[in-house]
Amino acid sequence: MANNGLARKVNIFCLLAAIIAVLIFPLKKEIWYDETVSMLCSKGISHDTPEQLANTTTTSSAELAKLNTSENVFTATVLDNGNSFLYNISLHWFTGLFGNSIATYTLFSKLCTIALLIAFFLLCLLFMTDSFFVSIAVLLLAMDNMMGISHEIRAYAMGAFFITTAAIFFYKFTYQKASPLLLFLTGLFSVGAVLCHFLSVYIVLVFLGAMLYTKRTALFSVKNVLAMLLPIALIGIFFYCSAKGLQIMSKQNEKIAQAAQEFSMGKVLLLGMKYTAINFKAIFPAFIDKAIVIILSFLVVPALYLYGLRNTAIATQKRNLHLLFLLGISGSIFLSLLCLKSHHYTALYYRYFSFCIPFCCLFTTYVLYICAANSGISKAVKGGILSVITLPVVALFLMFLAKGNPKVKYNHIAVAGEIVRDHVTKIEVPEWSDALLIQCVLPDGYKIDYVRNPLTTNFTLYKAGNEEQVPVIKINS
Numbered sequence: 001m002a003n004n005g006l007a008r009k010v011n012i013f014c015l016l017a018a019i020i021a022v023l024i025f026p027l028k029k030e031i032w033y034d035e036t037v038s039m040l041c042s043k044g045i046s047h048d049t050p051e052q053l054a055n056t057t058t059t060s061s062a063e064l065a066k067l068n069t070s071e072n073v074f075t076a077t078v079l080d081n082g083n084s085f086l087y088n089i090s091l092h093w094f095t096g097l098f099g100n101s102i103a104t105y106t107l108f109s110k111l112c113t114i115a116l117l118i119a120f121f122l123l124c125l126l127f128m129t130d131s132f133f134v135s136i137a138v139l140l141l142a143m144d145n146m147m148g149i150s151h152e153i154r155a156y157a158m159g160a161f162f163i164t165t166a167a168i169f170f171y172k173f174t175y176q177k178a179s180p181l182l183l184f185l186t187g188l189f190s191v192g193a194v195l196c197h198f199l200s201v202y203i204v205l206v207f208l209g210a211m212l213y214t215k216r217t218a219l220f221s222v223k224n225v226l227a228m229l230l231p232i233a234l235i236g237i238f239f240y241c242s243a244k245g246l247q248i249m250s251k252q253n254e255k256i257a258q259a260a261q262e263f264s265m266g267k268v269l270l271l272g273m274k275y276t277a278i279n280f281k282a283i284f285p286a287f288i289d290k291a292i293v294i295i296l297s298f299l300v301v302p303a304l305y306l307y308g309l310r311n312t313a314i315a316t317q318k319r320n321l322h323l324l325f326l327l328g329i330s331g332s333i334f335l336s337l338l339c340l341k342s343h344h345y346t347a348l349y350y351r352y353f354s355f356c357i358p359f360c361c362l363f364t365t366y367v368l369y370i371c372a373a374n375s376g377i378s379k380a381v382k383g384g385i386l387s388v389i390t391l392p393v394v395a396l397f398l399m400f401l402a403k404g405n406p407k408v409k410y411n412h413i414a415v416a417g418e419i420v421r422d423h424v425t426k427i428e429v430p431e432w433s434d435a436l437l438i439q440c441v442l443p444d445g446y447k448i449d450y451v452r453n454p455l456t457t458n459f460t461l462y463k464a465g466n467e468e469q470v471p472v473i474k475i476n477s
Contacts, residue, residue: 004130014135015121018142022113022150029106030406031413033476035153037080039105039440042091044072046079050432053452061448064439068092074241081252082245085238086195087155100441102413106151109158113150116161117142120358123168127320127362128369136390137365140281143397144357145350156354159196163203164358166190167327170207175319178218180227187231193355195238200355202334206327253342260344271348272336273298279353279360280304280328281389286396300388301329308367311374321370324363331356364389411473415459416441418470419448428453428460430472 031039040046044067053059073092077085094108120141124134149156166189173182190207193200211219218224239246274285277297282304284297308321331353338347368386371377416438419427428451429435435450442448453460458469 007132007134008130010132011121011130011134011138014138015117018117018138019114021142021147022110022117025147025401026151026404026406028404028406029102029151030408030410031102031153032409036410036437038084038088038091038153038155040436041076041080041084041088042073042095043068043440044076044092045436045440046076048079049076049436053432056452058449058451059435060450061439061442061446064436064450065444068096078242078245079248080245081249082242083198083249084155084196085242086192087158087197090158091153096444100443102441105153105441109152109154110150112157112161113146116146116157116164116358119161119164119168120362123164123171123358124362124365126168126171127324127366131369133365133369133372136368137362140361140365140390140393141358143393144361145354146357147397147400149351149354154351155196156351159193159200160354160358162189162193162196163200163355166193166207167203167359170211174211174214178215178224180223183219183224184227184231187228188234191231191235194235197355199335199352202330203327203355203359205334206330210323210326253344256346257343263343263345265340267345268336268339268348270294271339271345272332275335275348275350275353276301276329276332278350279331279357281361281364281393283392283396287392304364304367308370311377312370317366317370320366321363324359324366327359328356328363408473409475410437411470412437413441415461415470419461420446422461422463424448424461424463426451426462428456428458428462430454430456430458434459434472434474 037047040049045064049067070089070092073089074085077083077088091105091108095104098104098107117138121134121138124137128134128137146157146160149160166186169182169185169189173179173186186207190204194204270291274289274294274297277283277294277300278286280301282297282300285294305321305325309318312318312321335347335352339345368382368389371382371385412434415427418424419438420443425447426449427435427438429438430453432450432452435452439450458471461468461470
């Protein structure tokens, strides 16, 4: 009992340390193209908005502020490609309450990541109760690319929180008590994840398959069917209303495929193995991106799986290993198949694995947890497996912190700060898209006139008694 009490304290300490790290890092923040899309959509501005202003040379912040409505957020999301509506509308409300500074935009993602860490902590307790290995799992997750998505103005952290929370209720429904409330919450949080990002569906499919396999009779009881009506209705209504966005997404994929280089199934297989290895914490390909390193690292994952199964005779632990392995590897399988269908490689992009990473971290830790409890395994072997997993993760995390000096791709935020500081009431911009992005980070109610001059490549800030020109930095990639 004393050890359990100590483990509980250590686990809470590690969780708090991870939360503090999310709040503190990064020390410097810059934005990239996809983040500007999130900011614009959350303000009801789509990529079509500049065309609507094409016949004008001047507008005001008051006119652009009229776009900032919940209805326009939905419209802008659909015109983008229909994805991430729940994130966009939540960001819209959050910045409406707390302001438009870049710190506020990133704070929303940080809060989502903190919620994710807490949900993951609770999920770990379901599998490992009050074990020191809960701390290892939390730290593995916190030192993953979660540190990246935790401050990005994108939907991944929010989607990962929803799917991890859904996993808690799924596990309780499937293996503890098949109650309608647990099924309803599983469905509701799964829908939330999909409405944050469509690609989280690969986890939902595993949930569905596992429930059909283990709880088919209970799943189709009258009460449980009724419990699923609202989640199904919500997702159905959204896809019906955003059908145009799905068509846009399809056209975007076609353009990417047309512009892509020669397509190779072998490359898809290699990329899939690379991310499988990295996500399951055999992260050597993150240091050396060579085929032999990728293949050997990938083989570590099934080796861990088989080693865990071999070293436990407990049916519950074997079941948990099967479940976590399926949840973790579902991202690689689904995204690889998506690549083969779309005939380009962009589906195998590391952010798209965000939704399976919690389960990958928990799987790897769970194998360590099983091996640690097996007295037949020598301490040297146990320590060796732990070191092979944790030391490279720590090294990569420290490299991330040391090299965390992001490139300035947009200087619109800095210009907006200067506008507010120097009370600028008029600015000349090369494109309306530049004015719209500046509008996103100005305080609500700030009054400024925008003038479009397509012949310039500078911002011209009209200050009291003088003009200041600032070269526009805009890298849309």
